[in-house]
Amino acid sequence: xxxxxxxxxxxxxxxxxxxxxxxxxxxxxxxxxxxxxxxxxxxxxxxxxxxxxxxxxxxxxxxxxxxxxxxxxxxxxxxxxxxxxxxxxxxxxxxxxxxxxxxxxxxxxxxxxxxxxxxxxxxxxxxxxxxxxxxxxxxxxxxxxxxxxxxxxxxxxxxxxxxxxxxxxxxxxxxxxxxxxxxxxxxxxxxxxxxxxxxxxxxxxxxxxxxxxxxxxxxxxxxxxxxxxxxxxxxxxxxxxxxxxxxxxxxxxxxxxxxxxxxxxxxxxxxxxxxxxxxxxxxxxxxxxxxxxxxxxxxxxxxxxxxxxxxxxxxxxxxxxxxxxxxxxxxxxxxxxxxxxxxxxxxxxxxxxxxxxxxxxxxxxxxxxxxxxxxxxxxxxxxxxxxxxxxxxxxxxxxxxxxxxxxxxxxxxxxxxxxxxxxxxxxxxxxxxxxxxxxxxxxxxxxxxxxxxxxxxxxxxxxxxxxxxxxxxxxxxxxxxxxxxxxxxxxxxxxxxxxxxxxxxxxxxxxxxxxxxxxxxxxxxxxxxxxxxxxxxxxxxxxxxxxxxxxxxxxxxxxxxxxxxxxxxxxxxxxxxxxxxxxxxxxxxxxxxxxxxxxxxxxxxxxxxxxxxxxxxxxxxxxxxxxxxxxxxxxxxxxxxxxxxxxxxxxxxxxxxxxxxxxxxxx
Numbered sequence: 001x002x003x004x005x006x007x008x009x010x011x012x013x014x015x016x017x018x019x020x021x022x023x024x025x026x027x028x029x030x031x032x033x034x035x036x037x038x039x040x041x042x043x044x045x046x047x048x049x050x051x052x053x054x055x056x057x058x059x060x061x062x063x064x065x066x067x068x069x070x071x072x073x074x075x076x077x078x079x080x081x082x083x084x085x086x087x088x089x090x091x092x093x094x095x096x097x098x099x100x101x102x103x104x105x106x107x108x109x110x111x112x113x114x115x116x117x118x119x120x121x122x123x124x125x126x127x128x129x130x131x132x133x134x135x136x137x138x139x140x141x142x143x144x145x146x147x148x149x150x151x152x153x154x155x156x157x158x159x160x161x162x163x164x165x166x167x168x169x170x171x172x173x174x175x176x177x178x179x180x181x182x183x184x185x186x187x188x189x190x191x192x193x194x195x196x197x198x199x200x201x202x203x204x205x206x207x208x209x210x211x212x213x214x215x216x217x218x219x220x221x222x223x224x225x226x227x228x229x230x231x232x233x234x235x236x237x238x239x240x241x242x243x244x245x246x247x248x249x250x251x252x253x254x255x256x257x258x259x260x261x262x263x264x265x266x267x268x269x270x271x272x273x274x275x276x277x278x279x280x281x282x283x284x285x286x287x288x289x290x291x292x293x294x295x296x297x298x299x300x301x302x303x304x305x306x307x308x309x310x311x312x313x314x315x316x317x318x319x320x321x322x323x324x325x326x327x328x329x330x331x332x333x334x335x336x337x338x339x340x341x342x343x344x345x346x347x348x349x350x351x352x353x354x355x356x357x358x359x360x361x362x363x364x365x366x367x368x369x370x371x372x373x374x375x376x377x378x379x380x381x382x383x384x385x386x387x388x389x390x391x392x393x394x395x396x397x398x399x400x401x402x403x404x405x406x407x408x409x410x411x412x413x414x415x416x417x418x419x420x421x422x423x424x425x426x427x428x429x430x431x432x433x434x435x436x437x438x439x440x441x442x443x444x445x446x447x448x449x450x451x452x453x454x455x456x457x458x459x460x461x462x463x464x465x466x467x468x469x470x471x472x473x474x475x476x477x478x479x480x481x482x483x484x485x486x487x488x489x490x491x492x493x494x495x496x497x498x499x500x501x502x503x504x505x506x507x508x509x510x511x512x513x514x515x516x517x518x519x520x521x522x523x524x525x526x527x528x529x530x531x532x533x534x535x536x537x538x539x540x541x542x543x544x545x546x547x548x549x550x551x552x553x554x555x556x557x558x559x560x561x562x563x564x565x566x567x568x569x570x571x572x573x574x575x576x577x578x579x580x581x582x583x584x585x586x587x588x589x590x591x592x593x594x595x596x597x598x599x600x601x602x603x604x605x606x607x608x609x610x611x612x613x614x615x616x617x618x619x620x621x622x623x624x625x626x627x628x629x630x631x632x633x634x635x636x637x638x639x640x641x642x643x644x645x646x647x648x649x650x651x652x653x654x655x656x657x658x659x660x661x662x663x664x665x666x667x
Contacts, residue, residue: 001213003085007064013107014090016178017213022090023107029060031071031081033094034101036203038187040409043156044353045137045395049187051203053101088212089183094205102207105197112176113586114192115575118169119443119454119479119487121471122162124575124589126172131190133168135394135413135442138457140495142466151498162466166394166457167416167443171224171482172198175586179212179220181227185413185444203409217481217578218570225483225569229449232434233566234486234518237313237386238453239558241265242514242548243521245490247273247284247528249296253303256312259535263667264545265552269307270521272317272389274300280354283496283526288357289326290318291379304384313386315437318376320393320419321357324349328375329358337367340401348400359396362418363411364403368425376426386436389455393419393442416442420450439488439519448483453519461493461502461525463606469493469510470604473573474589476517480571485562487573489514490523492534502531505607508543512644513602515547516594518558518572546642546665553664557654561595580616588614591645597652601637601645613637613645621647622655625662 006013014022024030034053041048059071059081068084081102082093094102114126121138123129139160141149153159170182172190182188182200189201200209210227214220244259244266246252256269276293278285287293292300304314322329322338332338338347339359349356362368380388393416398408420440427436440447441457456475460467476487491514492507502525511534514520522544525531534544561572570578574593576585591601591613599621601613613635615621620629623637624646637645642665648658 001088001211003088003090003211005069005085012062012069014085016211019176019178020107021178021180021211022105024062026060029058030105031059031083031092032103033057033059033081033096033099035098036101038203040398041157042395042397044158044351045392046139046157046160047134047136048157049132049134051101055099086208088210090209090211092207100203100205102202102204104200104202104207104209106180106200108192108194108196108198109176110195111583112174113583114172114174114198115478116169116172116179116482117190117478118171118482119165119167119456119475119484120163121165121456121475122466124474124477125587126190126192128192129162130193131163131168133170133188133190133413135166135168135416135444136164137394138166139164140460140467140497141464143464146464148460148498148500160467166441167447167454167479168413169443169445169482170200171445173217173220173224173481175583177214177216177220179224181210181212181224181445183208183210183445185410187409187413217581221481221483221571221578222569224481225448225485228446228483230483230566230569231448231452231485233562234453234558235435235437236555236559237267237311238437238519239267239562240555241267241520241552242544243268243270243315243519244534245270245272245521245523247271247277247524249273250298255535259541259545262541262545263549265548266312267552268313268315268386270315270387270389271297274316278355282353284528285526286317287326288319288321288323288355289328290375291328292383301384314384315387315389316380316385317389317391318380319391320360320362320371320422321350321352321395322360324356324358332358332360332367332370335370337361337364337370339403342399342401348397350395350397359400361403362415362422363406367403368418368422372422372426373429376423377429381426381430381432381436388438390419390423390438390440390451393440413444416440416444417446417450420447424450424452443479443484451484452486454479454484454487455521456487456489458494459490460495460500461506461531462500463506463604468604469506469513469602470590472513473592473602473604476571476573477575477589477592480573481575483569485565485569485571486518487571488517488519488521490525491521492523492525492531494523494525496525496527496531503606504532504537504540507532507534507540508641509603509644511544511547512642515551516554516598516600516602516644516646518562520548520551543642549664549667550661553657553661556657557595557598560654564595576614576616582616585614585616597649597654598658599647603639603644608639610636610638611645613647615647620650622650623647624658627659
């Protein structure tokens with residue numbers, strides 16, 4: 001790959017393999033700078049961020065000197081910014097003291113499409129929209145036109161918007177077959193609202209843009225996965241049936257027995273309440289002291305052994321914060337493992353909604369090691385857990401004091417990566433990489449090298465456009481393009497507030513979706529007693545059991561896809577255009593390719609009995625449930641419960657396996 005400058009009589013351009021990706025002409029400067037005046041406020045992981053920059057300067061004048069471009073203004077001959085190429089990267093540095101805002105405009109073409117941005121929930125195709133890059137709670141409702149969003153905005157700025165995400169990443173892929181990644185962890189914005197430019201706004205005085213090019217989108221995804229780090233293959237146990245999520249104390253085991261007796265294929269029991277519960281107005285939350293709570297689970301070590309004898313793993317929960325009323329907070333405080341206030345040497349406390357917590361300071365290597373070994377290693381892995389939800393990571397405040405002296409505004413986005421590193425380090429210390437499995441919702445550039453499995457966060461328990469079941473598909477597809485091979489979601493959704501509760505229709509459809517993802521895991525939600533559960537009715541439990549058997553039967557195919565991900569970096573769930581590069585497919589986000597041989601079009605609208613499906617390519621696709629072959633094109637496909645629209649390639653080497661699934665579901 002070749003990145004180079006070209007100097008013209010009236011400007012300059014930056015070229016990637018001979019293709020202009022930046023062009024400066026009279027009246028259209030490619031770079032601008034300013035002094036930032038930020039306002040950053042946080043309430044329980046929800047951020048209000050604004051800026052009122054001053055002394056804005058468009059850098060229209062340039063000169064070539066010592067292998068770099070020196071840019072300034074027409075009325076000031078002092079260089080204000082240096083722009084140069086280093087390997088396959090475009091580097092910029094502001095030269096004037098006090099300037100800490102940088103805008104870089106890359107060239108956009110008519111009809112160009114862009115994807116990426118980390119794990120986006122609302123839009124796969126980013127074209128025409130603006131995406132701030134800041135890890136946070138994703139919001140509840142995420143649509144300013146809805147009453148739920150308005151109610152949540154009034155309660156701690158929690159409604160969110162389309163760009164809010166636990167896992168942002170300043171990386172985009174272009175339909176011109178290149179990718180661009182901003183290496184900074186500062187607050188930034190990917191702005192695709194101008195049809196002539198892709199604008200990057202960076203809250204830092206320097207920037208480096210890494211570029212990648214390939215003959216096709218699959219090649220770009222493969223390069224990005226190598227750049228950020230590929231995940232290990234998923235363990236066999238995690239892809240061979242459902243992980244049942246129950247938080248019902250000792251009663252969870254009796255309920256699990258009934259679920260197994262109903263014919264479910266169960267790979268694991270996930271009890272996030274293994275460390276005890278804390279009842280709040282939000283719902284049934286957990287006691288954030290990361291050790292077994294015998295009052296909740298009386299004989300858990302013995303139970304874990306019994307489950308293992310039945311081929312069922314036990315999973316738990318952890319996050320990087322410590323409740324002030326737990327013993328581990330006192331231990332961490334005494335050893336100096338907590339981030340501090342700026343105005344004293346007291347631990348900085350974060351309000352998590354009716355309880356406060358300390359922040360383990362992962363910029364201190366000793367503190368990261370302590371949490372990794374003392375908490376995850378000893379209290380979880382040595383105790384017998386095979387996996388866990390590694391929750392949160394988005395809440396780092398910007399007004400605390402860190403051990404390494406770094407600016408919290410720069411550390412905030414890096415925090416999920418450090419959190420993932422702590423988890424991966426613990427697993428590696430026990431020789432269980434690729435065997436023990438944790439899953440995260442938070443992320444940023446580089447999390448790919450540590451986190452083996454994403455989950456799509458806390459969807460509302462509904463079919464809404466920006467916060468319902470459909471968003472988990474967009475999340476998997478967008479994150480997969482930037483190097484995350486595996487994603488899954490809470491079957492049934494999670495967030496139930498203001499009277500918004502699950503319907504049986506939603507549960508049935510989410511079970512179907514979960515069967516065709518690499519890991520199938522259920523969740524009881526934040527208010528279990530108010531919501532229907534997978535074992536609430538006999539028909540619903542039978543449906544869950546059938547879909548879990550389908551998931552288990554697909555294990556050989558998912559093993560193939562997982563091995564392929566290790567080798568190539570291609571995600572298991574793939575956008576249609578990854579293999580069929582047609583503009584008509586560039587914005588399709590409600591169906592996906594499951595590997596290259598299967599197409600899944602989940603039902604993501606309430607009370608639907610059919611849905612429109614696009615079958616790509618130029619050869620037939622076979623309907624999974626009837627065996628009927630369909631020609632490529634648009635089709636309205638019947639979708640009774642238990643038969644979500646799924647198709648496969650008749651010439652696939654896995655076609656005989658796929659053909660058995662209808663009978664598997666019936667057993």
